[in-house]
Amino acid sequence: MRIAVSFDAQTLMSTLGARLMSVADGEVKIALPFSERLCQQHGYVHAGAITSIADSACGYAALTMAPAECEVVTAEFKVNFVRPAIGERFVAIGRVQSAGKLLTVCTGEVRAYAGEAYKVVAIIQATIVRVTAA
Amino acid sequence: MRIAVSFDAQTLMSTLGARLMSVADGEVKIALPFSERLCQQHGYVHAGAITSIADSACGYAALTMAPAECEVVTAEFKVNFVRPAIGERFVAIGRVQSAGKLLTVCTGEVRAYAGEAYKVVAIIQATIVRVTAA
Amino acid sequence: MRIAVSFDAQTLMSTLGARLMSVADGEVKIALPFSERLCQQHGYVHAGAITSIADSACGYAALTMAPAECEVVTAEFKVNFVRPAIGERFVAIGRVQSAGKLLTVCTGEVRAYAGEAYKVVAIIQATIVRVTAA
Amino acid sequence: MRIAVSFDAQTLMSTLGARLMSVADGEVKIALPFSERLCQQHGYVHAGAITSIADSACGYAALTMAPAECEVVTAEFKVNFVRPAIGERFVAIGRVQSAGKLLTVCTGEVRAYAGEAYKVVAIIQATIVRVTAA
Numbered sequence: 001m002r003i004a005v006s007f008d009a010q011t012l013m014s015t016l017g018a019r020l021m022s023v024a025d026g027e028v029k030i031a032l033p034f035s036e037r038l039c040q041q042h043g044y045v046h047a048g049a050i051t052s053i054a055d056s057a058c059g060y061a062a063l064t065m066a067p068a069e070c071e072v073v074t075a076e077f078k079v080n081f082v083r084p085a086i087g088e089r090f091v092a093i094g095r096v097q098s099a100g101k102l103l104t105v106c107t108g109e110v111r112a113y114a115g116e117a118y119k120v121v122a123i124i125q126a127t128i129v130r131v132t133a134a
Numbered sequence: 135m136r137i138a139v140s141f142d143a144q145t146l147m148s149t150l151g152a153r154l155m156s157v158a159d160g161e162v163k164i165a166l167p168f169s170e171r172l173c174q175q176h177g178y179v180h181a182g183a184i185t186s187i188a189d190s191a192c193g194y195a196a197l198t199m200a201p202a203e204c205e206v207v208t209a210e211f212k213v214n215f216v217r218p219a220i221g222e223r224f225v226a227i228g229r230v231q232s233a234g235k236l237l238t239v240c241t242g243e244v245r246a247y248a249g250e251a252y253k254v255v256a257i258i259q260a261t262i263v264r265v266t267a268a
Numbered sequence: 269m270r271i272a273v274s275f276d277a278q279t280l281m282s283t284l285g286a287r288l289m290s291v292a293d294g295e296v297k298i299a300l301p302f303s304e305r306l307c308q309q310h311g312y313v314h315a316g317a318i319t320s321i322a323d324s325a326c327g328y329a330a331l332t333m334a335p336a337e338c339e340v341v342t343a344e345f346k347v348n349f350v351r352p353a354i355g356e357r358f359v360a361i362g363r364v365q366s367a368g369k370l371l372t373v374c375t376g377e378v379r380a381y382a383g384e385a386y387k388v389v390a391i392i393q394a395t396i397v398r399v400t401a402a
Numbered sequence: 403m404r405i406a407v408s409f410d411a412q413t414l415m416s417t418l419g420a421r422l423m424s425v426a427d428g429e430v431k432i433a434l435p436f437s438e439r440l441c442q443q444h445g446y447v448h449a450g451a452i453t454s455i456a457d458s459a460c461g462y463a464a465l466t467m468a469p470a471e472c473e474v475v476t477a478e479f480k481v482n483f484v485r486p487a488i489g490e491r492f493v494a495i496g497r498v499q500s501a502g503k504l505l506t507v508c509t510g511e512v513r514a515y516a517g518e519a520y521k522v523v524a525i526i527q528a529t530i531v532r533v534t535a536a
Contacts, residue, residue: 006175007175009173009174009175010173010174010175010180011170011171011172011173011180012171012172012173012174012179012180012182012183013180014171015149015150015171015172016149016182036145037145037146037148037149038145038146038149039143039144039145039146040143040144040146041140041141041143041144045146046144046145046146046147046186046189046190047186047189047208047211048146048150048182048183048185048186048187048189048190049146049182049186051182051185051186051189052180052181052182052183052185052186053182055180055181055182055185056180056182073215073218074181074215075214075215075477075505075529076212076213076214076215076478076507076529077181077212077213078210078211078212078213078346078393078480079210079211079212080209080210080366080373080393080395081207081208081209081210082365082366082368082371082373083366084207097350097388097391098348098350098351098388098391100350102504102531103350103477103531105348105350105391105478107375107391107393120365120366123365123366123373123375123393125346125348125375125391125393127348127477127478127529129504129505209343209371209395210344210373210395212346212480212527214500214507214527214529216499216500216502216505216507217500231484231522231525232482232484232485232522232525234484236370236397237343237397237484239344239482239484239525241509241525241527254499254500257499257500257507257509257527259480259482259509259525259527261343261344261395261482263370263371274443275443277441277442277443278441278442278443278448279438279439279440279441279448280439280440280441280442280447280448280450280451281448282439283417283418283439283440284417284450304413305413305414305416305417306413306414306417307411307412307413307414308411308412308414309408309409309411309412313414314412314413314414314415314454314457314458315454315457315476315479316414316418316450316451316453316454316455316457316458317414317450317454319450319453319454319457320448320449320450320451320453320454321450323448323449323450323453324448324450341483341486342449342483343482343483344480344481344482344483345449345480345481346478346479346480346481347478347479347480348477348478349475349476349477349478352475
């Protein structure tokens with residue numbers, strides 16, 4: 001619930017056309033339909049758009065494991081782009097690998113779908129910090 | 135010149151409101167004015183938007199060092215977010231650190247400006263691959 | 269076979285006391301017994317020793333997927349240290365996630381064992397380049 | 403002073419043959435002479451040995467900016483290997499880029515020397531966490 005509210009407050013997500021797809025303990029999925037507004041010079045989706053949904057998926061996955069009084073911010077991430085981001089829609093999955101008192105480490109991937117088939121186009125490893133909400 | 139043409143073809147850059155600010159051998163700057171359309175849940179600019187301009191700045195910095203018949207794609211990057219992205223405008227700087235025949239390594243930063251003063255909000259280290267244009 | 273030969277030629281591995289534990293298609297494990305010679309200032313195993321076996325495990329995992337005439341070198345990696353490296357022995361696992369013609373992306377982890385139980389102490393994401401052997 | 407004491411307690415550093423070279427506010431250098439005991443399969447110094455001194459240089463650079471009652475541990479780092487590590491000796495430099503209350507971000511490089519001339523062989527970006535010493 002707090003994740004849906006927070007997601008709706010992320011104006012970048014609506015600017016990109018992304019939507020929150022699923023939230024489970026330690027795992028969050030975000031969907032992004034292809035749009036010609038999100039591309040790099042070859043017409044593939046830009047690494048920045050792919051990273052945006054991967055980052056939010058990891059951050060919200062971390063938030064599912066955080067106490068109610070905490071919020072989270074991304075300290076850093078690393079993303080590999082393993083294929084051109086070509087597809088009808090993209091799904092970012094963020095998963096908690098380790099949740100410490102302070103730092104949560106998530107891994108995840110972004111899948112490019114053509115119909116029901118997908119290929120992984122990006123792999124992320126992220127460090128999320130818990131902060132006490134004001 | 136080829137960089138300006140390529141930048142104009144990156145539709146994500148215009149969707150975000152970013153513009154190419156300067157191109158020199160081994161260094162490219164991209165500017166992004168603050169917009170309420172680019173934020174995360176606290177009203178700061180989203181890590182994904184900051185990363186998008188940092189990635190493009192690094193990619194184009196790499197392209198300044200590549201032979202005319204080559205294009206470049208991002209293999210991977212790592213970004214640290216060292217302060218909330220609060221500012222009137224943001225400037226991403228990408229600089230070539232090492233240009234091999236195949237891989238170019240760039241570092242860079244994103245600065246948040248209030249008037250003429252700035253603070254660094256993000257630090258990037260990226261690996262760019264040269265590909266032969268089709 | 270070529271992996272065992274190559275591993276034996278890595279003098280750092282014997283200096284650290286590491287040994288090749290298993291090799292399968294796309295997955296390699298390397299074991300490192302605890303030693304007081306490998307520590308940081310608190311008596312835990314140093315991040316550098318943990319990273320050394322994680323890097324070699326990823327590199328050799330990539331090599332299992334490479335044509336016979338190729339060798340591999342590490343272009344870059346990113347490692348998160350999620351717990352102090354305390355244990356009787358450590359096992360690094362490297363797994364291929366994506367094998368392109370040029371770049372292979374591996375992920376992996378290092379486990380710290382106390383008897384048969386283990387905890388993950390490090391998580392790695394690495395980019396390996398194929399090179400043609402001289 | 404506390405850095406020299408801590409460095410001497412890092413047994414991996416003496417196992418590798420590394421020594422603390424200089425300590426200044428926000429910048430630390432560590433030297434490592436070439437040794438045949440530190441190599442990968444081609445006779446170059448192993449990425450793990452290069453990373454070990456780069457990590458310690460970054461960690462100690464962070465420690466120079468930390469309050470006296472704090473210690474530091476590495477949360478994560480990312481290293482690019484931009485040339486084969488061939489040289490008579492190697493010098494790792496770690497520099498603080500941003501020191502927050504909790505997280506310090508350092509960048510650095512490892513230089514391979516032949517006489518007085520050097521080439522950069524590795525580039526690091528690291529996140530260091532302050533912890534209260536027990």
